[in-house]
Structure formats: structure tokens, C-alpha cells
Amino acid sequence: MSYESIARDRLPELLRAMPKAELHIHIEGSLEPELIFQLAQRNQVGLAYPDVDALRAAYAFTDLQSFLDIYYAGASVLLKEEDFFDMAMAYYRRAQADHVVHAEVFFDPQTHTARGVPFETVIRGLTRAKETAQRELGVSSELILCFLRHLSEDEAFATLEQALPWRDHFIGVGLDSSERGNPPEKFARVFAKCRELGLRLVAHAGEEGPASYIRSALDVLHAERIDHGVRCVEDPALVERLAAERVPLTVCPLSNVKLCVFPTMAQHNLATLLERGLCVTVNSDDPAYFGGYVNQNYLEAFAALPQLHAGHAYTLARNSLEASFASDADKARWIAELDAVFARFR
Template sequence: MTLPTLLRAMPKAELHVHIEGTLEPELIFRLAERNGVVLPYASVEALRAAYAFSDLQSFLDIYYAGASVLLKEADFFEMAWAYFERAAADGVVHAELFFDPQTHTARGVAMETVITGLHRACQRAHAELGISASLILCFLRHLSEEDAFATLEAALPYRHLFIGVGLDSSERGHPPEKFARVFARCRELGLHLVAHAGEEGPAEYVETALDLLKVERVDHGVRSLDKPALVARLAAERVPLTVCPLSNVKLCVYSDMAAHRLPELLAAGVCVTVNSDDPAYFGGYLLDNYRAVFDAHPALGRDAAYALAANSLEASFVPAEQKARWKRDLDAVFAAA
């Protein structure tokens, strides 16, 4: 089995994907027409041409504009289902989807509409595609902690439909400690905790996310390499990093894929995983990210592929017995290859 074929065949989990970031231009225009939303772009091609980001904020501006077409439960379902079909083609066996309710409730969309539409797609993905899926509610860090608390309270009637909370949006000027109290409350509720840190923010944000927010996984975390002691800690404690290679290049965290330092994290023993972040905007879904990394780093081979897939399964928020079943499947793929 060739390496590209193996990357597709190996069972793997996706742990860092913003479901709103899977909205392809074609679906944006279709939903806009269905819902009577006027977009500031003349065509699908004009919208794609606008995907020229210089930093995280320039991306977020167009990301929120795209999300404006999501108004009804069917819209959220259709968006998530389109992602799951692509995930199945990429060999994904489990996905933990980030969603941003504040992006929608601020436009008058009910929390119930958002969560039930996404949950219905998760159920169908399991029934028809064999993909296990869960939802993680993310707080927008450029908004206040009070707003995050209000969002949490609004979501609690649907607590059984999401497994954890995260922290996303612009890092600059919004350190993790801004949300220490709401994360403490979420911990009391038994929710899994993750947070974006160390993407455009410094390595110190990773430490704060671990020490004050008590997160179980760090989303991105590539700036951890600026502090060797932090890398050693991540490796010793098996703290997963959900790295998004194509996103990092698109948002200029790295100049190109050959400059990406994922191999260093892997060599240091960190539980690093590969993910797609906002694939409709950043040029590729999960398999595209794997292939881009391995194409740019020819020293990486089968052992690295196995480690990354195994890390993704280990880092998922599923019962140990399910992880063990997927691990056996992973072993079987490599034994046959």
C-alpha cells in the first residue's frame, strides 16, 4: 500500500474542525437564496476569490459573513451532513465538531435550532456512514465572559447533546484567564474542556490554558515550541495538541508547509494530531492536511502516519473500549499494508 493510500485507509479521528468553517461557497449561496439573505459577493467565484487572508482576523471577518446564511435547523443539518460525507471519504471514524452558538444567537437564531440541527446530522452520520460524532460548544473569546456565561446557561437544556466546551476566535488581547470562571463552572458540570492557545498567541497562553482553565486538550498549540520546558511537559503529561497544518500556512503562522514544525512536536513525543480547522476556507479537509504534511516532509513515513492516527484516537473523548476497537482496526490496516 502506498503512503497516500495508507493515509486514506487508516482509521482516524478529527478533533479540531469548526463546523461553520466547512461551509463551502456553493452551499453558502444555496442557503442564502433559500433564506433570502443578500451576500456582498456577486457569485461563488467572487466569494472564493475573497479567501485571501493575511491573518486570523481577516479570516474571521469573512467567516462570520458566511455564517450569516445559517438561520434554520435544516441549514445546520445540511452543513454538518456535507462535512460528514467528506469525512467518511477521508477515513474518519470519529469527529468532535466545534460550533459557535454566539455567532448565531446574536442574529436571533435560537440555541435549540443550532444544536438540534447539528445533533441530527451526527445521528445520521452514525447510522448511515458509521462515523461516531460529538459536539463541543465554543465560546468566542473576543466577547465577554459574561456573554459566555449567558451562552452556557442557554445551552444547558441541551446538555445531553454536547460533550464539552472550547474557546476560539481571536487570541490577541484575549488571554485564557479571561474565561477562568466560566471554565470552572463547566468543569463542575462535568463537561470536557479544550481551548485554542498558542496559534497567534504566545506559548504562555498554552500554559495558562492548562493551569487556569484546566483544559484536557490544547487546540493548535504550535507556539509551545518556543518554550522547550513546555514541550517536555506536554510530552510527559500526554496533553494532546490538535494541530491544523493547512490553516497554519494559510494564516501565516508558517511561511509554507516545509517550514511547519509538526515533525518536531512528533519527535519530542508530544501527542500531536492532524486536523482541518476551517477546511472550506483553508484549502482542504482532513486527508488533504495529512497529505500536505507528508508531501512537504519526506522524512516522515509509515511510523509517523501510524503515530498521528493513533494519537487522534487516543486524544478523543470516547470510552476506552471504543478507542481500543479503533486501535485494533488501525493495527490491522498497517499489518495488511
């Protein structure tokens, strides 16, 4: 069914209203400055910034590492189960407002265990928020444990060991943090172990790292989804493979601009990826730091890229639902809801 005839001036309303999944959201990256200061006060943690405005003003990133420095500083206020619960619930409320029906939420236990916060504290807070969001907001979600790639594989194995008693609380593992100089091969053994355990596998690749990292994530780590993946266009054969195998790419437009992967949104390759038949999805990455949650990513991308139309919006939303690790029954229900929304706009 074609939706190209839906008027362009109706796109913002449609983008907001359509049900969608979010597959690339770092929960620590949803920690807004206001909540950082609240938690700092609650936990008597000193911050390097005098107020919320000064902290926001520091969000002028030149690359991934300059962002990560601030990101880890912000996470320092997370100490108790209640802190993780409050942070996650703030995200889920925003997700519900953006008509996110399902989220697959990344969390970075090593960011917290390195500060002496037990794994149990992190997972209990996030699990309680996940259950509350389902019950009170109708937002379905799953948790994905990410290994920090700037640390060693041995440290990743130690984190996996800590996590295994809580195996029922998360569905998969990912790989995030500094991409440059930390190829997927570095984590081949720990991903092989996770695969044996039946965990779902995803990995960041092809954001700041080259297209070859995407190949390695697929061939060495056996990743089922590629987080970011925008640099795949540097390797035409890889693009053909990604299209043929329907490998989902969890693209984060505002993040890509904020971290200088693309100079402006008008230069983003989202439309190109769609034209080449790739299974692209739109996500927010670290929304508190990059200027917007998932709907803002859709709105700004569609405003800056005039070749995108309502048919692309439908494809992106449907891709997000199909690329999720949710049950077939849930996917079918959400796709029916998506069809109903688009039918209203025809």
C-alpha cells in the same frame, strides 16, 4: 511495531486509508461556498459576493482576523434547523470519505444567537445530523460548544445558561476566535463552572497567541487538550511538560499556512513536535476556507516534510483516536482497525 519500512510512494494511499479521529473541526468552517449560495437563496439572504468564484477569491487571508471576517459573513446564511443539518451532513459525508471514524465537532452558538437565531435551532440541527451520520454513514461524533474569546466572559456565561437545557447534546466546551489580546485567564470563571458541570474542556492556544497562553489554558482553564499549540516550541520547559503529561495538541497544518503562522508547509513544525514526543494529531480546522479536509492536511504535510514516514502516520492516527473523548471500547476497536490497515501495507 515499526512501519518505517513501508515505501514512501505508498504513503498517500496509506494516509487516505487509515482510520482516524478528527478533533479540531469548526462546523461553520466546513461551509463550502456552493452551500453558502444555496442557503442564501433558500433563505433570501443577500451576499456581498456575486458568485461562488468571487467568494473563493476572497479567501486570501493575512492573519486570523482577516479569516474571521469572512467566516462570520458566511455564517449569516444559517438561519433554520435544516441549514445546520445540511451543513453538518456535508461535513460528515466528507469525513466518511476520508476514513474519519470519529469526529469531535466544534460549534459557535454565539455566532448565531447574536443574529437572532435561537440556540435550540442550532443544537437541534447539529444533533439530528450527528445521529444521521452515525446511523447512515457509520461516523461517530460528539459536539463541543465553543465560547468566542473576543466577547466577554459574561456573554460566555449567558451562552452556557442557554445551553444547559441541552446539556445531553454536547460533551464539552472550547475557546476559539481571536487569540491575540484575549488570554485564557479572561474565561477562568466560566471554565471553572463547566468543570463543575462535568463537561470536557479544550481551548485554542499557541496559534497566534504566545506559548504562555498554552500554560494558562492548562493551569487556569484546566484544558484537557490544546487546540493548535504549535508555538509551544518557544518554551522548552513547556514542551517537556506537554510530552510528560501527554497533553494532546490538535494541529491543523493547512490552516497554519493559510493564516501565515508558518510561511510554507515545508517550514511547519509538525515533524519537530513529533520528534519531541508530543501527542500531536492532524486536523482540518476550517476546511472550506483553508484548502482541504483532514486527508488533504495529512497528504500535504507528508509531501512537504520528507522526514515524515509511515511510522509517523501511525503515531498521528493512533494519537487522534487515543486523544478523543470516546469510550475505551470504541478506542480499542478503532485502534484494532488501524493496526489491520497498517498490516496490509507491510
